[in-house]
Amino acid sequence: MTQYTALITGGSKGIGADLGQRLIQRGYTVVSLSRGTPEWSHDALHHVEVDLTDAKATEHAAKDIATTHNITHLIHNAGVIRPNLVEEATTDDLTALTQIHLGAPLILLQACLPNMKENQFGRVLFNGSRAALGVPTRTAYSATKAGIIGMARTWALELAQYGITVNVVAPGPVQTDNFWDIIPRGSEREAELAKRLPVGRLGTVRDISNAFMFFCDPENSFVTGQTLYVCGGASVGTLTL
Incomplete structure (x- = not known):
């Protein structure tokens, strides 16, 4: 197989757009x-x-795409945060984020899987989050991003025999619209957060797409079921003495 087609959710801007442009290149x-x-x-x-x-709507889109394209790479990049303290968190938050972070990729994979199995090749990738390890104000977000890790590991075990790998890229604080919706761009709070990261800076869109490019590579067939934290060291620990 020499022709690859990547299905990227949230490919219109940010990480998804950068990754899409690099794959097209x-x-x-x-x-x-x-x-x-x-x-x-x-x-x-x-x-x-x-x-x-x-x-x-996702089911209809998935069916149409699988009919018209031979998807070799499924990259679930889209995500929503809905930040709030536990007192304000709602089951509606959980339902909505469960659908976008877990339900949508399940629907898309089920549509693309017959072709992947027939081709004996596939790359399935998730945009996870360092928040899976816990972050204040992230009840629904952390729960569903942690769910991505469990689902990816399960899929990795089920699909390895078909030449399909499944991996997670888990970003830390990255300069994207989602980040700036919570922490104002150019603010003192943004600068202080960057200083607290072990590497001393915030992540960039390119930092994250670099990791995705590794997992997308057809030659990288011996890595599956893994979660790579691309977080400037934020997943190592937060205690500073």
Whole structure:
């Protein structure tokens, strides 16, 4: 197989856009799923507008994509945070984030899996989070991002026999719109957070897409079921003496 097609959720901007552009540079076709129009364009980019919190809409989109494209790489990058303290957390938060972080990739994989099995090849990747280890104000987000790790490990065991690897990239604080929705861009709070990270800076979109590119590589077939924290050392520990 020489032609690869990557399905990227949230491929319209940020990490998903950077990854999509890099894959296209390597000759891939990219199908992007997002609620908004991509902030970039290319002849090899195909955009499908869908709200991944809507299971039925996601099922329809997944069926259409699997019919018209031979998906070799499924990259679930889209995510929502919904930050709040435990007193304000709701079951609606859990339901919505469970669908977008866990339900959507399940629906998409089930649609793409027959072709992957037939090809005896596939790369399934998740954008997880350092928050899976726990962060204040992240009840629903941490729970569902932690769920991604368990689901990915299970899929890795089930699908390895078909040449399909499943891995998680778990970013720490990264300069994206989701981050700046919570911590104002250029603020003192942002600067203080960067200082507290062992590497002394915030992550960039390119830092994260670098890790995704490793797992996407067809030559990397001996790594599966793993979670790689790309977090500037934030997952190592928070105690400073």
